[in-house]
Amino acid sequence: MPATKRGVISIVSSIFDPCGFLAPFTFRAKCLIQEVWRTGIQWDDKLKTDLEVKWNAWLKELDELKRFQLPRHHIGFTKAATDIEVHLFADASEKGFGSVAYLKYLPDTGNGTCSFVAAKTRVALIKPQLSIPCLELQATVLAVRLWNCLKEELPVLVKHVYFWTDSMTVIQYINNQTRRFKPFVSNRIAEILDSTNSSQWYHVSSDQNPADYCSRGLPASKLTVKHSWFTGPSFLYSDKESWPVQPANNQDVDGTDPEIKISCFVKTNSGTNQEFPLSSLKIRYLMSPERFSTWQRLLRHTAWLLRALRNFLVPVKRLQLTSLTSSHLLPEEYESALLHWTKQAQEDGFPAEIGCLNKHKDLPAGSTLLPLTPSYDEHHLRLQGRLRKGNVPRDTWNQIILPKSHVITDLLLLDAHLKTFHGGVEHMVAQIRERFWPISVRQTAKKIIRQCFLCKKRRASPKVPRMADLPRQGLTTLAPCIQQLVVEQ
Ligand SMILES: [Zn+2]
Numbered sequence: 465m466p467a468t469k470r471g472v473i474s475i476v477s478s479i480f481d482p483c484g485f486l487a488p489f490t491f492r493a494k495c496l497i498q499e500v501w502r503t504g505i506q507w508d509d510k511l512k513t514d515l516e517v518k519w520n521a522w523l524k525e526l527d528e529l530k531r532f533q534l535p536r537h538h539i540g541f542t543k544a545a546t547d548i549e550v551h552l553f554a555d556a557s558e559k560g561f562g563s564v565a566y567l568k569y570l571p572d573t574g575n576g577t578c579s580f581v582a583a584k585t586r587v588a589l590i591k592p593q594l595s596i597p598c599l600e601l602q603a604t605v606l607a608v609r610l611w612n613c614l615k616e617e618l619p620v621l622v623k624h625v626y627f628w629t630d631s632m633t634v635i636q637y638i639n640n641q642t643r644r645f646k647p648f649v650s651n652r653i654a655e656i657l658d659s660t661n662s663s664q665w666y667h668v669s670s671d672q673n674p675a676d677y678c679s680r681g682l683p684a685s686k687l688t689v690k691h692s693w694f695t696g697p698s699f700l701y702s703d704k705e706s707w708p709v710q711p712a713n714n715q716d717v718d719g720t721d722p723e724i725k726i727s728c729f730v731k732t733n734s735g736t737n738q739e740f741p742l743s744s745l746k747i748r749y750l751m752s753p754e755r756f757s758t759w760q761r762l763l764r765h766t767a768w769l770l771r772a773l774r775n776f777l778v779p780v781k782r783l784q785l786t787s788l789t790s791s792h793l794l795p796e797e798y799e800s801a802l803l804h805w806t807k808q809a810q811e812d813g814f815p816a817e818i819g820c821l822n823k824h825k826d827l828p829a830g831s832t833l834l835p836l837t838p839s840y841d842e843h844h845l846r847l848q849g850r851l852r853k854g855n856v857p858r859d860t861w862n863q864i865i866l867p868k869s870h871v872i873t874d875l876l877l878l879d880a881h882l883k884t885f886h887g888g889v890e891h892m893v894a895q896i897r898e899r900f901w902p903i904s905v906r907q908t909a910k911k912i913i914r915q916c917f918l919c920k921k922r923r924a925s926p927k928v929p930r931m932a933d934l935p936r937q938g939l940t941t942l943a944p945c946i947q948q949l950v951v952e953q
Pocket of ligand 1: 886920
């Protein structure tokens with residue numbers, strides 16, 4: 465067979481070794497195929513010199529295996545054994561990964577013995593290139609799949625199954641209780657834990673791990689019956705007390721591990737004995753009223769936002785059920801939004817006055833609020849009207865004062881303009897003063913009307929179109945019908 469890509473793949477594929485007795489040897493051929501594939505040569509092109517040397521050396525070793533024999537003694541030991549264990553080892557390198565399984569028999573008397581059962585190898589993917597911990601994880605998944613196959617096929621009753629790996633990272637992944645991993649790791653951990661228990665996984669040093677041969681390869685000359693590849697590691701022949709000492713299993717996965725899924729947590733500080741102070745929230749940092757064209761739209765968005773904040777931040781048991789589950793906003797939620805923005809407008813427009821009234825001092829001289837004799841209740845500056853003794857709602861004589869030239873005042877006056885069906889200044893003033901007392905309200909109302917597009921259209925007077933020029937025929941001078949006058953005598 466010529467040393468071409470076709471020849472290499474043909475010969476390697478002709479080796480029938482389903483149990484993987486020669487896995488460390490065939491693994492080298494798989495790596496060689498991968499190298500040939502990377503060169504990009506055609507099927508019948510000759511291999512490059514360095515690859516041809518490797519290929520010829522491997523072929524020469526293949527000839528040595530004609531005399532290879534291995535006793536399948538574990539079938540004969542089955543009857544004498546009272547306790548049968550399966551040990552599966554997994555390992556990976558940058559070239560690939562693999563897994564190997566051994567049966568251990570423990571007769572009534574005498575020492576136990578081990579025998580090779582099966583092995584599987586895989587070369588590492590070219591793309592995507594996986595990290596060594598991910599390849600180690602692939603190797604453990606391969607070990608689990610190998611065991612799933614063996615438990616269907618082995619004609620013996622296996623009492624214990626042990627899985628061994630030399631990767632502490634993988635053992636930490638399997639024992640992890642606190643971290644969440646990216647899909648690659650989490651999917652494989654889920655597959656591992658579907659078929660095994662985390663207590664079945666043990667750590668073994670690399671020099672005692674026979675699966676190391678799966679991931680690095682072995683020359684054919686080393687594949688003898690007494691090689692540890694076939695006999696298993698020496699500690700399997702001793703009692704469990706003499707097995708490798710297991711490292712402390714209390715180490716959590718390192719927080720800097722790139723396979724950990726990054727999560728975002730919001731820490732809230734809502735005590736159980738106090739309501740969340742929603743009134744102190746500055747929604748302006750979350751939404752800007754300047755971006756809303758109407759007062760109703762601003763109210764609606766604010767009410768939803770306040771509900772979301774309340775539901776997130778207040779302990780659930782303190783919530784009324786309706787405010788959590790209703791699909792529509794409640795009147796009191798609209799009211800909360802209204803009071804929030806009017807309070808915000810007053811804090812923007814009258815900071816000095818609010819400061820003075822909070823300290824029970826007189827208003828600053830020259831304040832625009834002096835004629836209104838305002839009072840400051842729990843949240844708002846209010847006008848002191850003279851209808852206190854009348855049978856009218858409080859809002860009509862104790863209006864909320866609003867500053868001039870503020871976006872909230874403008875939006876409220878625009879709302880009054882729309883509610884009065886594009887009413888004039890006095891209509892708007894009467895409407896808004898049912899509850900609010902904006903400073904210089906008429907001036908602001910005129911500005912709103914001037915800016916209203918519909919009102920602008922309605923105010924416009926029709927323009928008389930310019931008449932076209934008169935036609936030429938109408939402008940030509942006609943010849944007089946009587947050109948000569950004859951008078952008879
Ligand atoms: Zn209008």
